[in-house]
Amino acid sequence: MKHFKKAVLITGTPGVGKTTVANKLARLLKAECIGVTELVKTENLVTEVDDDRQTLVADTEKVLKRIEQILDETQGLVIVEGHYVVDVVPVKEVEIVFVLRRDPRELEKVLQERGYKKNKVNENLSAEILDSCLWDAVSAVGSDLVCEVNVNNRTVDDVVDEILLVLNDELPRVVGMIDWLATLESEGQIEDFLKKIDLSKES
Numbered sequence: 001m002k003h004f005k006k007a008v009l010i011t012g013t014p015g016v017g018k019t020t021v022a023n024k025l026a027r028l029l030k031a032e033c034i035g036v037t038e039l040v041k042t043e044n045l046v047t048e049v050d051d052d053r054q055t056l057v058a059d060t061e062k063v064l065k066r067i068e069q070i071l072d073e074t075q076g077l078v079i080v081e082g083h084y085v086v087d088v089v090p091v092k093e094v095e096i097v098f099v100l101r102r103d104p105r106e107l108e109k110v111l112q113e114r115g116y117k118k119n120k121v122n123e124n125l126s127a128e129i130l131d132s133c134l135w136d137a138v139s140a141v142g143s144d145l146v147c148e149v150n151v152n153n154r155t156v157d158d159v160v161d162e163i164l165l166v167l168n169d170e171l172p173r174v175v176g177m178i179d180w181l182a183t184l185e186s187e188g189q190i191e192d193f194l195k196k197i198d199l200s201k202e203s
């Protein structure tokens, strides 16, 4: 039986499916699951209100300490999910970081359905296109501990199965296979898409 470190992290741009996938994975593994956004809200681990975005700003120091405490108190594996999760889990506890990726055109639909304002949608689309969460993960823990998972046009079960195979070393950890700019370009949509994101800044 493979010896795991304490924490399996799931990250990605808002709307990619972190909470859905993490909950399912935790159920299958009978592991604890911490949603960082939920934890911040329920335990009020915030510093200030960011008026522009109308969201609470998490106090990453407080969140890190609290997660460290939960990891110490918990037997077995803990799944931690959130879009800045790599900043709030001690690196020494990290087994692997899964970065969920979704085609920006699909992500746009998810975020619009949530009723996000145009500038918030586009800020997140830019982050997905620029691989923000991937770079955050790689710079925090190194590329050996990171694996991208493409969730596009796939069921939650299928995504969770892939994660389980990677955890069992039956599939390799892959980084760098997703390039949304190249995808958009090959489908002749890059100009329109980038224009749309730029225009939003004026709205």
Ligand SMILES: Nc1ncnc2c1ncn2[C@@H]1O[C@H](COP(=O)(O)OP(=O)(O)OP(=O)(O)O)[C@@H](O)[C@H]1O
Residues within 6 Å of the ligand: 012, 013, 014, 015, 016, 017, 018, 019, 020, 021, 037, 083, 110, 151, 152, 153, 154, 155, 156, 157, 159
């Ligand atoms: N293959 C898939 N994997 C994960 N989620 C999926 C998948 N296909 C569809 N979804 C859907 O994507 C939507 C967004 O999922 P979810 O709320 O879990 O995202 P999130 O990354 O946790 O977002 P946030 O960062 O805002 O918390 C949900 O409606 C979910 O059911």
Ligand SMILES: [Mg+2]
Residues within 6 Å of the ligand: 018, 019, 020, 037
């Ligand atoms: Mg979520």
